[in-house]
Amino acid sequence: GDEGFMATLVPVMLEQVYRVLTTPETTGFDPRHVHFARLQNVLNHIHNHLAEDLSVPALAARAGVSVAHFRRLFLEAIGTPPHRYILATRLEQARKLLATTTLPIAQVGEECGFSSQSHFTACFKAAHASTPAGYRKHIRN
Structure with a gap:
């Protein structure tokens, strides 16, 4: 879709x-x-x-x-x-890290500049229609 x-x-x-x-x-x-x-x-x-x-x-x-x-x-x-560009850039980096590393979800969010894991999860889900964990699982299968 x-x-x-x-x-x-x-x-x-x-x-x-x-x-x-x-x-x-x-x-x-x-x-x-x-x-x-x-x-x-x-x-x-x-x-x-x-x-x-x-x-x-x-x-x-x-x-x-x-x-x-x-x-x-x-x-x-x-x-x-600017704030939208920064958010999109952070989400793109998070997507890359989720797909290519085994870093814990919270650490991925932190390294990409999200203030908390819940904020990271909410932003990621809004952008990708999936939680970070769900995205990682899907991309690896």
Whole structure:
């Protein structure tokens, strides 16, 4: 159904956006890429520090702009608000860890920046129509 399609599409979209925004050739002097260049450092930080607190004010400071301006830049360049992008990135990393490691579910959630196992499970289930444990069991069979 639609859940399966979205579960397949979201990781592909995230990877494409990340690749475009972190490839030097795409962040040259073309004015259309000014926002991409400004966000490149922020995107790298998000992907490399998922377990940390990734608040919008902290990310705006990293980009050197106000919170309101950061939200606008991010939405314009990425097509989704920062908090949604962070959640989708965390969920995608969690999906990868569930499929490729034997880490306990709680540890997967923690390493991906979820505040508790129950919060992780609720977010994962909303995105993938399955609990993390159910997803892991399904992917391994």
